[in-house]
Amino acid sequence: MTLLAVRGLEKSFGGVKAIGGVDLRFERGAVHSVIGPNGAGKTSLINMLSGIYRPDAGSIQLEGQELAGQPAHRFAAAGIGRTFQNLQVFFNMTALENVMTGRHLRERHSLAAALLRTRALQRAEAQSRQAAHDLLRLVGLCGQDDTRADAMSYGALKRLEIARALAAQPRLLLLDEPAAGLNATEAREIDALIQRLAEAGTTIVLVEHNMALVMEVSDHVVVLDHGRKLAEGTPHEVSSHPGVIEAYLGSAETPAEEAEAAHA
Numbered sequence: 001m002t003l004l005a006v007r008g009l010e011k012s013f014g015g016v017k018a019i020g021g022v023d024l025r026f027e028r029g030a031v032h033s034v035i036g037p038n039g040a041g042k043t044s045l046i047n048m049l050s051g052i053y054r055p056d057a058g059s060i061q062l063e064g065q066e067l068a069g070q071p072a073h074r075f076a077a078a079g080i081g082r083t084f085q086n087l088q089v090f091f092n093m094t095a096l097e098n099v100m101t102g103r104h105l106r107e108r109h110s111l112a113a114a115l116l117r118t119r120a121l122q123r124a125e126a127q128s129r130q131a132a133h134d135l136l137r138l139v140g141l142c143g144q145d146d147t148r149a150d151a152m153s154y155g156a157l158k159r160l161e162i163a164r165a166l167a168a169q170p171r172l173l174l175l176d177e178p179a180a181g182l183n184a185t186e187a188r189e190i191d192a193l194i195q196r197l198a199e200a201g202t203t204i205v206l207v208e209h210n211m212a213l214v215m216e217v218s219d220h221v222v223v224l225d226h227g228r229k230l231a232e233g234t235p236h237e238v239s240s241h242p243g244v245i246e247a248y249l250g251s252a253e254t255p256a257e258e259a260e261a262a263h264a
């Protein structure tokens with residue numbers, strides 16, 4: 001069943017058409033990847049899917065709810081979460097506190113409740129701590145609740161970023177290059193984590209240059225080139241698509257070659 005449907009999406013910057021009329025469907029519980037050569041429009045697309053950029057035209061519907069043109073907090077409230085290439089982590093806070101900041105997106109308390117520290121608020125805080133603890137365990141950061149972010153490795157911070165995004169309990173999670181800068185072992189941990197999330201029912205949209213990860217984890221791959229959808233299908237279908245091979249020849253290795261190189 002379709003969770004997110006995108007129709008006729010367009011975005012230009014000056015004379016550059018970053019996204020030029022793209023239609024997409026993201027199915028519930030599946031892992032979708034968006035790939036393409038540098039400048040293809042991947043970041044522009046996920047910035048629109050998370051409400052950071054306002055599209056020039058087109059529709060973005062989450063289970064029939066129109067979100068195009070709404071502010072970013074509406075996308076979050078509707079159930080779209082995301083991670084960022086440049087980590088959105090508070091380095092002077094512990095891992096647990098970082099994850100709790102993500103959960104606060106969903107919580108609403110009155111000023112009076114906060115000032116009086118009502119029992120309901122204390123209960124909510126205890127639940128929030130427990131949920132953050134569980135998420136750290138889920139992403140493989142068990143035992144690091146009280147570790148300050150500035151003492152964590154880059155690989156651990158990438159997983160902390162995912163835990164922070166999950167704290168808002170998104171139905172659809174946009175992952176912006178979660179494996180960038182990671183070694184092969186750390187990338188495999190991200191691979192396993194994505195599979196666990198999808199099995200638990202979270203729909204994933206992955207933007208990633210690590211083709212080994214994309215080929216391994218995706219149910220469905222969309223290939224963008226010059227702001228347009230060049231191909232889509234299973235990893236096998238897109239990696240043998242002549243147009244995709246041609247698009248990659250000018251800039252980088254083909255998806256299949258990149259996947260092989262990443263495995264080596």
Ligand SMILES: Nc1ncnc2c1ncn2[C@@H]1O[C@H](COP(=O)(O)OP(=O)(O)OP(=O)(O)O)[C@@H](O)[C@H]1O
Pocket residue numbers: 013016017018036037038039040041042043044045
């Ligand atoms: N904020 C912006 N201002 C001006 N031009 C932009 C902006 N964002 C993107 N572009 C342009 O839109 C086009 C698509 O860029 P985008 O960053 O979406 O591609 P990408 O596929 O994410 O590339 P990469 O893989 O290098 O991150 C590029 O020509 C880029 O220069």
